Amino acid sequence: MKKLPSLFGDSVERGRTVDTRITGAEKRYSWWFDNPLDWERPARTLYITGWCVNRRGEDIRGIRARIGRQKFFGNYGIQRKDVAAALGPIAVERSGFAIAVPLPPGKSHVVIEVQEADRVWRPIAIEDTLGAPNKDSKPPIDAKYFIPNPGANPRIEFWIDQPSIWSRKARYLRVSGWCVAISGSEVTQVRARVRQKTFQARFGTVRPDIGLLFNNRPGTLRSGFSLDAIVPPGRSQFIIEARSGEGPWETFFIHPVRGPIFRGQFDEQQEIVGDYALWIKRYDRLQRDDIRRIRKQIAQFPDSPLISVLLPVYNSNLKWLRRAIRSVQNQLYSRWELCIVDDASTERKVWQLLLRYARRDPRIRVMRRAQNGHISAASNDALSMAKGDFVALLDHDDELAPTALYFVALAFNEDPKLQLLYSDEDKLDSRSRR
Numbered sequence: 001m002k003k004l005p006s007l008f009g010d011s012v013e014r015g016r017t018v019d020t021r022i023t024g025a026e027k028r029y030s031w032w033f034d035n036p037l038d039w040e041r042p043a044r045t046l047y048i049t050g051w052c053v054n055r056r057g058e059d060i061r062g063i064r065a066r067i068g069r070q071k072f073f074g075n076y077g078i079q080r081k082d083v084a085a086a087l088g089p090i091a092v093e094r095s096g097f098a099i100a101v102p103l104p105p106g107k108s109h110v111v112i113e114v115q116e117a118d119r120v121w122r123p124i125a126i127e128d129t130l131g132a133p134n135k136d137s138k139p140p141i142d143a144k145y146f147i148p149n150p151g152a153n154p155r156i157e158f159w160i161d162q163p164s165i166w167s168r169k170a171r172y173l174r175v176s177g178w179c180v181a182i183s184g185s186e187v188t189q190v191r192a193r194v195r196q197k198t199f200q201a202r203f204g205t206v207r208p209d210i211g212l213l214f215n216n217r218p219g220t221l222r223s224g225f226s227l228d229a230i231v232p233p234g235r236s237q238f239i240i241e242a243r244s245g246e247g248p249w250e251t252f253f254i255h256p257v258r259g260p261i262f263r264g265q266f267d268e269q270q271e272i273v274g275d276y277a278l279w280i281k282r283y284d285r286l287q288r289d290d291i292r293r294i295r296k297q298i299a300q301f302p303d304s305p306l307i308s309v310l311l312p313v314y315n316s317n318l319k320w321l322r323r324a325i326r327s328v329q330n331q332l333y334s335r336w337e338l339c340i341v342d343d344a345s346t347e348r349k350v351w352q353l354l355l356r357y358a359r360r361d362p363r364i365r366v367m368r369r370a371q372n373g374h375i376s377a378a379s380n381d382a383l384s385m386a387k388g389d390f391v392a393l394l395d396h397d398d399e400l401a402p403t404a405l406y407f408v409a410l411a412f413n414e415d416p417k418l419q420l421l422y423s424d425e426d427k428l429d430s431r432s433r434r
Contacts, residue, residue, distance in 0.1 A: 025124045029054055029114065030087065033125070035140045039110075042132035046101040047139045047146065048074070051083045052114055052124065053095045059154055062115040063097045067108050074099030075145055076114070077154070094157075100139070100146040103131030153252040156242055157182050157214075160253065169260045173238070174276075176226035178210050179203075179252065185244035186219025192229050193239040194257070201227035205429060224427075231259035280434060286402060294332050294406055301413050307336045307405055308388030312378030313396040314343040316350055320397040325357055325364070327399040333406040339385040342368040343378040399428065 031052035036043075046065075054060055063076040078096030101110060108129050113121040139146055147166075160177040181187045190201040205224025214220040229238070240253040298304070309328055313321060328338050340358075342351050354366045365385055369378065383391060392408070394400065404423065412418055426434040 022123050022125065025122055027055070028122070029124055031124055039127040040130050042130045042135050043103060043137045044131070044133055044135050045137035046103050046110065046129055047137065048097075048099040048101065048110075048112065049140055049145075050097060051080050051095045052076075052097060053083070053087065053092060054116065058116055059092075060095075060114050060116055061119075061154070063099060064113050064115075064121070065099045065101045066111045066113060067101070067104070072099060072101045075147070078145060098139075098141065098145040101129075103129055105131050105133055107131075147255070153242075153250055155181055155183050156187070156250065156252040158240075158242075158252055166255055166257065169258045170231055171259055173229045173231055173257065174226070175201075175229065175238075175240070176224070178205075178207050178223040179225060179242050180210065180214060180217070180220050180223045181242070181244060182214075182217075185247065187223070187242045188245055189243040190225040190227070191241055191243075191249070192227055193241065194229055194236050195232060197230070197232075199227050199229040201225040202429075205427065231257050233259045233261045276434065291332065294403065298333055298406060298409070301409060303413055303416065304335050305389035305409060305412055306387065307333075307408060308386035308391045309336055309338045309394050309400075310379055310382035310386065310391055311338060311340045311394045311396060312343055312375050312382055313340060313345065313350060313354070314372065314375075314378070315345045315347045316396040318349060318353055321350070321353065323399055324394060324396055327401075328394070329361065330402050331400065331405045332402055333409050335409070336363060336405055337386070337388060338364045339382040340364065340366045341378045341382045341385075342366065343374065344369045344372040 029052055031050060033048065033050040035047055035049040039046075048065060052060060052063065060076055063074045065072045065074065074097055076097045077094045078098060079094050080096040081093055083095050084093040099112075108131055110127050110129050111123050112125045112127075113123050115121050156179060158177060158179040160175065162174065162176050175192065179187050179190055188203070190203045192199045192201065203225040204222040205226065206222055207224040208221065210223050211217075211221035231238070236257050236259065238253075238255045238257040239251055241249040241251050243249050311324065311328075325338065325340075328336065338361075340354055342354060345351060351368055358364045358366045367381060367385060369381060373381075379393070390408070390412070392405070407423075408421055411421055428434060
């Protein structure tokens with residue numbers, strides 16, 4: 001939908017110039033503002049969201065808002081499947097934008113401008129707004145979308161999972177997320193640059209969620225990355241780049257960072273924010289006293305339900321399969337049975353391994369299918385073996401935390417009417433790092 005708001009200029013002549021350019025923009029672009037619904041509603045920060053496409057199909061590279069000579073850059077390229085479905089050939093799926101504009105007190109005239117490959121900024125709308133420093137402003141969508149990224153690359157889609165908030169000062173920075181090439185060759189490496197130093201990322205972490213999001217496009221399943229960087233004193237640009245094979249490094253993310261000049265300017269607690277490994281070490285390590293208290297509580301449970309863990313396997317990697325089975329054996333809650341079905345694996349060592357575990361632990365029961373029936377058939381066969389009060393599902397390359405079944409039993413004891421429990425999960429790399 002086209003939009004031509006009222007015009008307010010610093011002078012009549014200037015107003016006529018902007019008026020003419022916006023009128024011309026109607027022939028070049030289609031756009032819509034989802035937010036704000038009321039431009040003149042007093043606000044401390046004006047959050048502008050919507051979509052914009054070029055009617056000729058040319059790429060839009062950037063979007064910004066302007067108040068006089070002050071410029072506020074936004075993010076262009078947010079996924080908008082609704083726009084692509086509605087507009088057809090002229091639309092692009094990633095045509096959404098988000099701009100955060102801190103408003104000065106009183107009345108202001110906000111001009112919205114877009115930029116194409118020719119680097120010319122063209123106004124598409126001008127709106128009358130009212131700034132009120134004491135009025136709280138809340139973004140209508142995730143605040144991350146409003147962080148401007150001058151390094152945006154139309155070939156690369158990405159997300160930064162952490163840090164979720166870029167602190168004002170940090171000497172050590174841990175960054176993780178995912179990165180996918182939506183055109184051309186798939187990404188094979190990721191790195192960060194701060195001034196003259198580079199920090200190579202650990203790239204290739206399995207991200208099933210991203211594989212699903214992009215319909216298993218090549219390079220999407222193993223698209224996760226993480227890196228640790230040292231920020232030098234003072235102001236710097238934190239640049240993240242991707243590379244395909246032996247090709248050039250391509251920038252896709254830029255964000256300002258500040259390193260403390262003096263050590264005493266920050267404390268340890270602030271510095272470890274986002275360091276999951278350190279958080280685990282401090283808060284998620286079972287001590288002897290923890291284990292003793294948990295076992296004492298288990299012994300006092302009014303009800304100790306038998307939990308049947310269903311494990312379908314097929315040509316499993318023996319390393320991961322051993323760890324999956326041992327993770328069940330290491331449960332602090334011991335009233336479980338492990339029902340394993342071998343879905344006619346062609347690797348003989350798989351069945352031999354299962355037989356050895358079954359002989360050593362009577363709580364492990366195994367069955368071998370005569371023909372391959374895939375995961376549903378194998379899971380149903382495991383279910384038919386189960387004698388427990390409840391069942392739990394486990395993949396052949398998953399691991400249970402030692403307290404997993406304890407927390408399940410605890411929840412059922414606290415509320416016997418529960419019928420279904422869901423647990424979240426961590427990702428593990430090849431060295432068992434969460």
